Amino acid sequence: MVMEINNNKHEGDLIRLKCWVQNYDWGIIGNESLVARTFSSNCDCEIEESKHYAELWMGTHDSGPSYVVGEKGIGNVSLKSWISENPEVLGDLVVGKWGVDLPFMFKVLSVARALSIQAHPDKELAGFLHTLKPNVYKDANHKPEMVVALTEFEALCGFISFKELEAVLESVPEIMEVVGNAYPDHVLPVNVQNKEEKQTQFLQSIFIKLMSAESKVVSAAVTKLISRLNTENKTRQLTSKEELALKLENEHPHDIGVIASFFFNHVRLNPGEALYISPNEPHAYLGGESVECMATSDNVVRAGLTPKHRDVKILCSMLTYKQGSPEILKGVPVNEYTKRYNPPFEEFEVEQCVLDQGASVIFPAVPGPSIFLVLSGQGFMYTTSVAAAPSSSSSSSPMLSPSSSISPMSSPSSSSSSLTEGMVRGGDVLFAPANTEVHVSTESDLRLFKAGVNHLMFTKT
Numbered sequence: 001m002v003m004e005i006n007n008n009k010h011e012g013d014l015i016r017l018k019c020w021v022q023n024y025d026w027g028i029i030g031n032e033s034l035v036a037r038t039f040s041s042n043c044d045c046e047i048e049e050s051k052h053y054a055e056l057w058m059g060t061h062d063s064g065p066s067y068v069v070g071e072k073g074i075g076n077v078s079l080k081s082w083i084s085e086n087p088e089v090l091g092d093l094v095v096g097k098w099g100v101d102l103p104f105m106f107k108v109l110s111v112a113r114a115l116s117i118q119a120h121p122d123k124e125l126a127g128f129l130h131t132l133k134p135n136v137y138k139d140a141n142h143k144p145e146m147v148v149a150l151t152e153f154e155a156l157c158g159f160i161s162f163k164e165l166e167a168v169l170e171s172v173p174e175i176m177e178v179v180g181n182a183y184p185d186h187v188l189p190v191n192v193q194n195k196e197e198k199q200t201q202f203l204q205s206i207f208i209k210l211m212s213a214e215s216k217v218v219s220a221a222v223t224k225l226i227s228r229l230n231t232e233n234k235t236r237q238l239t240s241k242e243e244l245a246l247k248l249e250n251e252h253p254h255d256i257g258v259i260a261s262f263f264f265n266h267v268r269l270n271p272g273e274a275l276y277i278s279p280n281e282p283h284a285y286l287g288g289e290s291v292e293c294m295a296t297s298d299n300v301v302r303a304g305l306t307p308k309h310r311d312v313k314i315l316c317s318m319l320t321y322k323q324g325s326p327e328i329l330k331g332v333p334v335n336e337y338t339k340r341y342n343p344p345f346e347e348f349e350v351e352q353c354v355l356d357q358g359a360s361v362i363f364p365a366v367p368g369p370s371i372f373l374v375l376s377g378q379g380f381m382y383t384t385s386v387a388a389a390p391s392s393s394s395s396s397s398p399m400l401s402p403s404s405s406i407s408p409m410s411s412p413s414s415s416s417s418s419l420t421e422g423m424v425r426g427g428d429v430l431f432a433p434a435n436t437e438v439h440v441s442t443e444s445d446l447r448l449f450k451a452g453v454n455h456l457m458f459t460k461t
Contacts, residue, residue, distance in 0.1 A: 020064035027054025028110040041427020059105035091434030104348035106451040116306030122279040145294035146276040149269035153288030156264035257304030274329040276343035360441040368453035377446030384437035
């Protein structure tokens with residue numbers, strides 16, 4: 001059933017959420033933004049046509065908390081507070097591993113222009129940075145993340161291969177003007193065994209020199225680069241990286257990120273494709289709309305394409321300098337309507353479900369919590385509570401057995417045009433407790449996403 005929260009516990013119920021919007025200046029403006037339209041439907045509020053709508057946050061992070069829906073609309077109880085009072089909704093395995101909090105955060109992104117060149121720290125570094133600068137680094141958690149493209153979505157992610165790097169250094173002479181003699185003329189060793197290590201050292205030395213250059217040196221090099229590209233564009237077709245440099249310079253004039261972009265993989269995701277990013281890996285989202293899931297953290301170390309605080313030394317020291325193209329996830333079919341995107345992180349995975357009019361699907365009960373986002377369409381959602389049997393000392397995965405009843409608030413055959421307690425529509429966000437089987441049926445074509453703990457977490461023995 002779909003419930004509005006009151007003072008009673010609701011194991012097995014779906015809890016409606018009102019969510020938080022972030023109006024960063026890289027977001028899409030007004031009604032053109034999917035974030036704006038989703039937020040407007042979620043909170044029943046007007047879209048301000050002059051505002052940038054960048055991110056819709058669904059979760060428990062203090063920088064953008066979701067709130068449970070009270071009997072008279074939005075209340076003062078955050079999802080985080082409600083979970084702390086009802087820890088059983090997380091399931092024993094989740095509480096045992098991550099404590100009494102949601103281990104993942106879910107978002108919708110609407111990106112009009114490039115975000116900063118950034119990386120997210122691992123747990124050890126996050127703890128250090130939070131202690132050192134708590135006003136900048138708001139928590140002590142790591143932040144692996146994944147985006148699933150809703151439109152064509154562009155990003156810079158990870159360093160290009162060494163072969164590509166050699167070609168870049170030959171074709172972009174402005175880099176040499178910034179880094180000078182940051183590296184030896186011959187870096188490839190005769191001994192194949194330490195070839196990769198030497199290549200990593202080479203990349204690291206030249207990247208640190210580039211990112212640490214004085215602003216006047218960077219400005220002069222960027223100006224020269226852009227002038228050259230504009231001239232050459234009259235006689236030849238520019239490469240995609242060169243065209244990107246022109247775009248980035250227009251958005252962030254004289255910024256080191258314009259030159260640094262040549263060092264990264266330029267990724268274009270088609271709708272339905274996903275990209276995951278591990279801690280300590282450089283990236284920058286460039287444009288498009290997506291859903292995003294991550295560990296519950298807001299730690300970002302920035303070093304370019306931003307007016308915000310930059311920590312160049314920390315970013316350069318934390319990176320892995322791994323080279324090569326990132327993995328693109330296509331999604332693995334779970335059933336005829338649902339695909340699962342499963343990154344190599346324990347905290348989260350995402351499922352996308354697209355239902356035709358009149359179709360229905362069941363999301364099986366799992367031992368952890370989930371958040372459902374109804375992106376478009378209209379339908380009904382029902383739940384079946386599932387009791388978790390006590391787990392034996394030899395296994396971390398509990399045995400499951402169904403409870404005796406299913407609890408619809410409205411019949412699937414209902415044909416009301418108003419939003420009833422069991423009906424859902426585009427913009428609705430719902431929290432599903434652990435061990436809850438969720439049934440979805442449609443009145444019209446319906447598209448939804450589910451974020452939850454990685455299912456492989458529950459199969460470990």
